[in-house]
Amino acid sequence: MSKIVVLQQLTESQKQKVQEAAPSYEIVAVPVREASDSILAEAEIILGWSRKLQDFILSDKCPVQWIQTWSAGVDKMPMEQLEQKQVLLTSANGVHTIPISEQIFAYMLAFSRNLHRAVRNQGKHAWDESGTFTELHGKTIVIVGVGNIGAGTAQLAKAFGMKTIGVRRSGKEQDGIDQMYSMEQLDEALAQGDYVINILPLTEETKQLFNRERFAVMKDSSLFINVGRGPSVDTDALVEALQSGAIAGAGLDVFDPEPLPEDHPLWDMEQVIITPHIAGSNEHYTDRVIEIFTKNLQAYQQDRTLPVNLVDYSRQY
Template structure:
């Protein structure tokens, strides 16, 4: 009997959905270290991934032919080995649209309405009305990496009365983007933004993308948000831009080094709002990943191409 091995905890209802969709498959659920040796290698479909399973999942005796990962980013996966083993890889892209969009705007609103200061003052029992209070309305937001998350972010931005500028490799239009640029026109787009939002995946092309030159290209006093990948930003260049006033502030959820060291200078910067890589977290996460998996599972059993989130190994996303 073909086998699905799920390395993430599933509710009774979620297990039943998988069984109802693929009654001819055995479903095994458990953390990798708790499963009998060889269980992963005998799986036809692997639901979940960790570095610990690599050797067993990719050895010469492995039956694994499809892996559904729990994250949108696959930059830490052994992509070339998966390609050589003819393993289909699907990610969780699309799961994060709502939580990451809300995280982005929580940072933008905290910054414009000085909520990050208010929270600090509250812990000191301090009544302080000083500061400049800004608005999102009428400002320009530049979204670098317009996919599902970027489009959702742009839709919300329009509801706030913002002008939306997008950047994507293809330059293809989006209904919620007022002006779309290609990645070759990135500097031109950055120069127009009051708020710059990075949602790019990590690839060879995006690693270190935001360097001194990129921050110099931004409008004076822009606010930079990174909910994409930490290594896409040269942290030293970011620190210089923040300290010089080139950037008025930043909202960061991802970092070059995670966890961020306790003595890192970012911790002590009043104009920086930080979260510990939680922008995509939500109580609805597992249900949304399962929705993607079930749609693909139906196609897999029929022997047709999977309709959602198949990773292109040449592009690394």
């Protein structure tokens, strides 16, 4: 019997959903720490990933044909080796749409209502009414990397009465986006943003895309939010932009390096909100990954192209 190895602990209900989608397969759900070469030696399909198991999975001893990652990002996957092995790769892209778009607005609302300073003053028992208070209504949000999360963010932005500008590789229009730009027009888009949101995946093209030149074209009143990938930002350039006043502040969930070192200057900047790479976390995560996986699983058994989040190795996402 062919085997599906799930590198997570599933509830009985979740395991049953996978079994119902693939009745002819044996389902083995095991946490990464308990996974072994012997379990993976018969795995045709793997749901999840671990660097700890990478060498065996990439070897001739593992018969894997398809890997469905547990994460939306695939930049840490050994894509060149997987492509050489002719392994299908799908991501969990889309599972984060609601929590990350809501986190983006948590940053924006905190900045607009000065909540980040209020929380710090609360810790000091300080009654301080100073500060600048604004509203999101009428402001311009620039969403760089309009995929599922970007589209969800745009919908929320429209509900707040904001002008929405999007940037994506194709330049293709998207519901909820007032004006779409291609990546070649990035600087033109950035110059208009009151809030600039980075949701880009990490590829060779996007590595340190947000550098000194990019921060220089933004408004000095703009706020930069990064929920994409840490290495897509030149961290030193970001620090300089914040220190010089080239931009007004930043809400950051991802970093380069990560975890952010304890002595890093970003920690002590009053105009910065830091969260520890948790923007996509919520109580529905596993159920949403299983939903993506079972849709792909049905297509896989019928020898059809996997319909959800099939990674294009040439694009690296």
